[in-house]
Amino acid sequence: MSGVTNSLLQLASEVSDEPAEREMDVLLATGEQTTIALMAMAIEALGGRAVSCTGGQAGIVTDGGHTRARIQNIAATEVKAHLDEGAIVILAGFQGITSQGRITTLGRGGSDLTAIAIASALKADLCQIFTDVDGVYTCDPRVVADARKIPEISYDEMLEMASSGSKVMQARSVEFAKKYQVPFEVRSSLNNNPGTLVTEEHPNMESVVIRGVSLERSQAKITISDVPDKAGSAYSIFRALGDAGVNVDMIVQNVSKEGVAKISFTVHQDELGKAERALAPVFETLGISQLESETGIAKLSAVGIGMRSHSGVAADMFEALAAAGISIQMISTSEIKIAVTIEESQADEAARVVHSAFGLEKGPLA
């Protein structure tokens, strides 16, 4: 059924330059509705008993944010009734209804989100996400040949990995799972290998300092050197970027001596032009003259809840990079992540040396 959503978008563009999002949702929801009916038929043809449910039938109630709705609550009465009767329930992902009965879609990552959300509503023991990779790896195996599949990872680590380039799942679904304590497993639909279990952290997990290393390429860095050092300057800058829909990633600020600050941040390089255009009016207001931008940057992150109780992790990472002759540009840290920007041309090498420095290629993890 691949390509269906694109065909529907094409049909919409033929009748309207700016279709109402409300109607886009009615249109796009047909894709999954087609799939669940066919899936239920296919399972029944194999001798199982299956029942399809649209988002509305499954009681997935969302807010009215069409094309990117948020789930508000799930009244899974019908799904439960079908399960109690022994049926396999095929639930349309990516969709819901508002409390007024309007059809909504959940936007990017909405199918995974539906799975996690219904698992939560049903108090399921486990939610299995079948995808095209067989789990979360210590690093991208195309970059680091001896990367290993991670058997178990905490929600927080998964979130940091997701926000750092390991796009197995959208952060949104992981956040939902963390909030409602839904353990889930990411595994392949193409084989029976065990996948990666994503769950609440437990003491044993801390014995591993770094769970994985992730890499994000094609980044651009913008540096503003003369931001007036007064309240509201940073707000004006990032508000303008937010309003323009620019996703800002790392932000680093230092106050210089002369009452002006220097702010650097990264964006995807495809959004560099949009970011510069969004900033122009703000620069005029704030009296900023200098903006430097640089492309060809990568971000490398080492993630692990173990670093909370282990000292010297950052130093180990920086030492490994220095030994390989790789210069670090920006540094940003969270409680369980150390991220650096480097030249994109050195990204693969950097990933390999950091992966090796923390011994991620060795033995079973956790």
Place this chain on the structure above:
Amino acid sequence: MSGVTNSLLQLASEVSDEPAEREMDVLLATGEQTTIALMAMAIEALGGRAVSCTGGQAGIVTDGGHTRARIQNIAATEVKAHLDEGAIVILAGFQGITSQGRITTLGRGGSDLTAIAIASALKADLCQIFTDVDGVYTCDPRVVADARKIPEISYDEMLEMASSGSKVMQARSVEFAKKYQVPFEVRSSLNNNPGTLVTEEHPNMESVVIRGVSLERSQAKITISDVPDKAGSAYSIFRALGDAGVNVDMIVQNVSKEGVAKISFTVHQDELGKAERALAPVFETLGISQLESETGIAKLSAVGIGMRSHSGVAADMFEALAAAGISIQMISTSEIKIAVTIEESQADEAARVVHSAFGLEKGPLA
């Protein structure tokens, strides 16, 4: 959007030889859902304000007869609210939901039925059905060149025309309109000509003896000559045909002297084989030996509520046919219809002479 339903049926046949009707409805309902969203977008692109509604959203509640559900009631609260706000409501035809929230489809003629039903629920002044013909004609204009469009026709006449080969609308929708007193107009989506108003009969209508003439081709006649003249014989025969899904049209019976009856009836010639197979076991039980069948038959009907108060209408019709040398085989009458079967090769000529005998080519009707 033509061909969408066939594509969906094709997809279903690829996954299952015998797809559950419940899932067929989930699948087929996506066709209209796609269309209503696109239609609403197109109207908004032209500057109107439009809102789409699925059958479920429009409160069209049906029984659970999947793929051929019957409308039970309509809770048009949402449709009314949208109309009150000045929106154009684009309602998915052909579909509804059960009181348990399962998606259903209404089967053949279901889109017209939806239109009539929602018009009834909204107490609309008029329901307009836009189709590919610009109204109901006194006869098929391809057969009778001077056939005229009928400006106004009663529900009962429309029903008799529909059941007599004038397939502008399914009898089912007309019956619903009659039951709930919904006046509707059949008109063309390709031009702005006034169409045919279908409404409750009023005294003026009776001044016209015959409203129209309709023709049904490709009929077959089955005659059984030695049916035991006892209670239940006819029942056994027509029960067997009904169970086999054979649509029987005209039925004529005469009791002969020797305690046996002769029954003739017509079916569509495509169903002749099925009818003969269905009758075989009954013949054995009843001790019937003789069955004659004949194809190449047409049915010609003259319809008009005026014949209730005019005598000699049948005689006029038979006279016209006799003058043209056309033999009548079977005759069947209702209060407002006279139907005869004739040889199919004489069908066009028969339609022309009857049309002319009642002066249907002249002046405005009603």
